[in-house]
Amino acid sequence: xxxxxxxxxxxxxxxxxxxxxxxxxxxxxxxxxxxxxxxxxxxxxxxxxxxxxxxxxxxxxxxxxxxxxxxxxxxxxxxxxxxxxxxxxxxxxxxxxxxxxxxxxxxxxxxxxxxxxxxxxxxxxxxxxxxxxxxxxxxxxxxxxxxxxxxxxxxxxxxxxxxxxxxxxxxxxxxxxxxxxxxxxxxxxxxxxxxxxxxxxxxxxxxxxxxxxxxxxxxxxxxxxxxxxxxxxxxxxxxxxxxxxxxxxxxxxxxxxxxxxxxxxxxxxxxxxxxxxxxxxxxxxxxxxxxxxxxxxxxxxxxxxxxxxxxxxxxxxxxxxxxxxxxxxxxxxxxxxxxxxxxxxxxxxxxxxxxxxxxxxxxxxxxxxxxxxxxxxxxxxxxxxxxxxxxxxxxxxxxxxxxxxxxxxxxxxxxxxxxxxxxxxxxxxxxxxxxxxxxxxxxxxxxxxxxxxxxxxxxxxxxxxxxxxxxxxxxxxxxxxxxxxxxxxxxxxxxxxxxxxxxxxxxxxxxxxxxxxxxxxxx
Amino acid sequence: xxxxxxxxxxxxxxxxxxxxxxxxxxxxxxxxxxxxxxxxxxxxxxxxxxxxxxxxxxxxxxxxxxxxxxxxxxxxxxxxxxxxxxxxxxxxxxxxxxxxxxxxxxxxxxxxxxxxxxxxxxx
Numbered sequence: 001x002x003x004x005x006x007x008x009x010x011x012x013x014x015x016x017x018x019x020x021x022x023x024x025x026x027x028x029x030x031x032x033x034x035x036x037x038x039x040x041x042x043x044x045x046x047x048x049x050x051x052x053x054x055x056x057x058x059x060x061x062x063x064x065x066x067x068x069x070x071x072x073x074x075x076x077x078x079x080x081x082x083x084x085x086x087x088x089x090x091x092x093x094x095x096x097x098x099x100x101x102x103x104x105x106x107x108x109x110x111x112x113x114x115x116x117x118x119x120x121x122x123x124x125x126x127x128x129x130x131x132x133x134x135x136x137x138x139x140x141x142x143x144x145x146x147x148x149x150x151x152x153x154x155x156x157x158x159x160x161x162x163x164x165x166x167x168x169x170x171x172x173x174x175x176x177x178x179x180x181x182x183x184x185x186x187x188x189x190x191x192x193x194x195x196x197x198x199x200x201x202x203x204x205x206x207x208x209x210x211x212x213x214x215x216x217x218x219x220x221x222x223x224x225x226x227x228x229x230x231x232x233x234x235x236x237x238x239x240x241x242x243x244x245x246x247x248x249x250x251x252x253x254x255x256x257x258x259x260x261x262x263x264x265x266x267x268x269x270x271x272x273x274x275x276x277x278x279x280x281x282x283x284x285x286x287x288x289x290x291x292x293x294x295x296x297x298x299x300x301x302x303x304x305x306x307x308x309x310x311x312x313x314x315x316x317x318x319x320x321x322x323x324x325x326x327x328x329x330x331x332x333x334x335x336x337x338x339x340x341x342x343x344x345x346x347x348x349x350x351x352x353x354x355x356x357x358x359x360x361x362x363x364x365x366x367x368x369x370x371x372x373x374x375x376x377x378x379x380x381x382x383x384x385x386x387x388x389x390x391x392x393x394x395x396x397x398x399x400x401x402x403x404x405x406x407x408x409x410x411x412x413x414x415x416x417x418x419x420x421x422x423x424x425x426x427x428x429x430x431x432x433x434x435x436x437x438x439x440x441x442x443x444x445x446x447x448x449x450x451x452x453x454x455x456x457x458x459x460x461x462x463x464x465x466x467x468x469x470x471x472x473x474x475x476x477x478x479x480x481x482x483x484x485x486x487x488x489x490x491x492x493x494x495x496x497x498x499x500x501x502x503x504x505x506x507x508x509x510x511x512x513x514x515x516x517x518x519x520x521x522x523x
Numbered sequence: 524x525x526x527x528x529x530x531x532x533x534x535x536x537x538x539x540x541x542x543x544x545x546x547x548x549x550x551x552x553x554x555x556x557x558x559x560x561x562x563x564x565x566x567x568x569x570x571x572x573x574x575x576x577x578x579x580x581x582x583x584x585x586x587x588x589x590x591x592x593x594x595x596x597x598x599x600x601x602x603x604x605x606x607x608x609x610x611x612x613x614x615x616x617x618x619x620x621x622x623x624x625x626x627x628x629x630x631x632x633x634x635x636x637x638x639x640x641x642x643x644x645x646x
Contacts (some may be wrong), residue, residue: 445582502581506558507606 032496035086039513042075071515090496092440098470100442100456107274108461109301112372113365122364127356131336138334141357142327144367145311148292151378152270153281154313158322160358164271167291167310168202168238170323170353174289174314175236175265176206177321177350184263186235192221193449194243196269208235215449219245219404219415223255230262240269241285242276244447245404246389246413246455256286265289265318273297274460275386275412278379288315294359297381298366299461309362320347325357384460385412388467392458395471399478403450412459418452422484427452430477432499435492437473527590527630528639534614535590537630545618546578546587546609549643554580557609562598562620569593569622571629576619578609591629593622 027034059065075083092099094106117123125134145157158174161167172189179186189203192213200210213229214222221239237259241249249255256266268282268290274297282290294309295302302308314322324346325338336357340349373381386409393414397405401419404410418427431441431454443455456474458467480488492498527535532550536543551557559579569575569589576587598620602608609617634642 448583503556503558506556506579506581 031089033086033089034496035083035090037513038073038075038083039071039515041083042073042079046074046076046079048075048077048080097439098458098462098466099440100458100470101440106302107296107299107459109299109365110369110372113299113368116368117361117364119364122360125360127360131334135334137360138327138336140367141360141363142329142334144363144370145327147367147370148311148313151277151281152273152287152290152292152313153283154287154290155283155316156314156319156322156326158312158314158353159326159363160323160352160354160356161291161310161312162354162359163295163308164269164291164293164310165198165202166308166353167293167312168198168267168269169206170310170312171267171289171291171314171318172202172206172208172236173323173350174312174318174321175267177348178265178318179235181321181348186233186264188233189235190226190229190237192226192237192239192243194219194221194245194247194249194447195238195240196244196271197446199238199240199267199269203236203238213237215245218407219243219247219449220249220407221251221255223251226255227258230258230264232263234259234262234264236265236267236288238267238269240272241282242272242411242413244272244413244455245449246410246415246457247404247407248276248411252285252287260286270313271296272412275382275389277382278375279382282313283315288318289313294362294366299369300362300365307359307362309359309366311358321350322346323351323353324349325352327357381460386410388458388460388462389414389456391464391467392456392471395467396474396478399475399482400454413455413457415447415450416454416456417450418454421452421478421481425481425484425488427454429488429491430454430474430481432491433477433480433488434473436494437477439470439473526636527633528636528642529588529590529633530642531588531590533587533590535630535633537624537627540624540627541596542591542593542622542624543618544575544587544590544620544622546613547639547643548613551610551613551617554578554585555582556580557606560602560606560609560619562600562602563595565595565598567595568625569595579606587619589622590633591622591627592625594625595620596623597621 094108099106121136122140125137131138141159145159148157149155158170161170187209188211189206189208190211190213191200191203193215203210211229213226216222220243226237237255239249239252239255241252243249259266265288266286268285268287270282270290270292273290273292277297289312291310291312292298293302294300294311300309312322324340325336326346328335328337337346340346370378389412390409393402393405393410396402396414396416400416402415403417403419404415418425421430427444431444434441442457444453446453446455458470462470477488490499525537527537528547529535532547532553534545534547546554557578557580559577561577561579563569563575569592571589571592573589574586575589575595578585578587599618602617602619611617
């Protein structure tokens with residue numbers, strides 16, 4: 001019998017020095033590939049398309065002829081494909097793992113939504129197509145509008161706003177139009193500390209003066225302070241409910257009554273509607289306007305995965321001032337109303353928010369999600385979102401400080417502070433550690449009412465197994481930060497780049513790429 | 524010259540009718556590395572408590588309030604190029620703006636050095 005004596009070893013050999021990982025010549029680390037900027041690879045001689053040489057003609061441009069290169073990167077098709085594929089592998093996505101960013105959270109985007117949105121009857125429409133040829137699309141907008149009005153218990157809905165903050169703008173413009181219509185210009189908008197950060201920005205953008213209303217020690221709006229501040233100069237109060245401390249504003253109805261009695265309007269930030277959908281109707285709480293983030297509550301893609309969409313539901317008082325256009329059912333056909341009408345709807349519209357009708361691709365996805373869940377399924381969405389957040393809260397409140405942990409169950413978000421970490425250890429260290437553990441970090445340092453806040457929103461689409469993995473990672477990091485494990489301050493170790501100098505990046509941002517020769521000459 | 528402090532962590536030096544305003548050393552330490560300072564335009568008038576400037580750190584953007592009413596007569600342009608001055612020297616070179624004081628009696632409600640130190644210790 002012949003014996004193969006030479007060959008490759010079949011068992012791993014013991015390596016004595018396991019601590020030091022050798023550097024590679026290319027900078028690549030197996031499947032983690034280094035990638036230069038697109039301007040730094042390729043050359044202008046390379047191209048992905050074959051074009052005939054330009055005919056040789058005498059230039060008549062004179063001294064206007066371009067002297068330098070145009071500076072566009074030249075890459076072959078394969079180089080281009082590899083460049084973007086390599087970059088995409090350095091990114092984190094909802095299809096890779098849990099994305100616990102409170103408030104801006106992404107949840108699973110069901111593939112059925114994508115299938116429906118890609119149907120040629122929806123995907124290939126032109127917004128200027130004759131209405132008789134797009135009855136199906138108009139029917140989708142109308143049916144989604146009916147669902148949103150029904151789920152919120154409101155009077156009407158403006159479908160066109162293109163994201164949450166755009167929806168806030170829409171609501172405030174309607175409020176301003178309503179106030180102006182009664183000859184009552186007011187100048188102040190009250191925003192509680194427990195509201196989303198976009199609320200004061202929107203109010204200021206609309207030209208209002210913003211005043212804070214403090215939060216109570218249990219993380220809710222200070223009702224007495226709010227009532228004390230109401231007066232003839234207050235146009236509206238913007239309340240986030242459930243709020244950004246992850247708590248339900250229990251006094252919403254009495255707050256609304258006080259606000260209305262003072263002649264002002266109630267704007268509700270509905271970004272967190274997924275925690276109460278099917279269980280609470282904002283219309284019953286006295287809300288006048290509320291945006292709904294379709295990309296959150298109704299599972300449409302978000303955060304680079306697709307545009308947002310922020311329809312705004314309105315009370316009867318604000319309905320006449322809603323933006324155009326809107327879809328109306330007339331007998332057995334659907335009509336896109338683009339001018340003010342004498343009817344109650346849009347009788348005194350404040351104008352348009354967008355050129356066409358809003359995010360059609362998101363409407364098809366959101367309606368698909370609603371119809372595939374049904375009313376009972378949506379009710380369960382809210383229950384599961386709250387259950388998952390409470391599971392996170394109670395699985396970690398023995399190792400992390402939960403400032404509102406004694407205020408009762410949280411809603412869809414679990415909030416922790418940096419209290420109890422070892423001297424010199426911060427929320428940032430835990431967030432960077434999470435990157436090494438393979439998770440996108442949670443929202444940090446917001447809301448401002450909590451020191452070193454860590455805001456975790458798991459959403460209803462995560463399984464218990466996925467939550468347990470995340471809890472395992474966060475427990476380990478909390479333990480290391482409390483024990484003062486210096487190695488944690490160096491995290492992330494396994495990301496494409498190590499910890500960045502955020503101060504330098506903010507003080508001296510480099511926003512454009514310049515050719516090295518020019519950059520050197522400039523120095 | 525006398526120095527006063529607010530419970531919003533601004534300091535204010537008053538010399539005649541001109542008051543110099545900045546944020547305290549305690550405030551810069553809490554904010555962390557300052558990366559941007561937005562100053563008011565000269566000639567702007569403020570009521571006591573108005574938003575007067577914005578200071579942005581890597582953590583957050585915060586409003587700086589006018590500790591008393593007045594008209595802005597000068598701003599510290601050096602902060603635009605070197606916001607780090609607020610970190611290195613908050614209570615001297617890191618000043619924000621100077622006001623022509625409208626109503627000196629508004630100073631009465633503010634804290635002196637000892638009272639502010641006590642206030643910070645209580646936080």
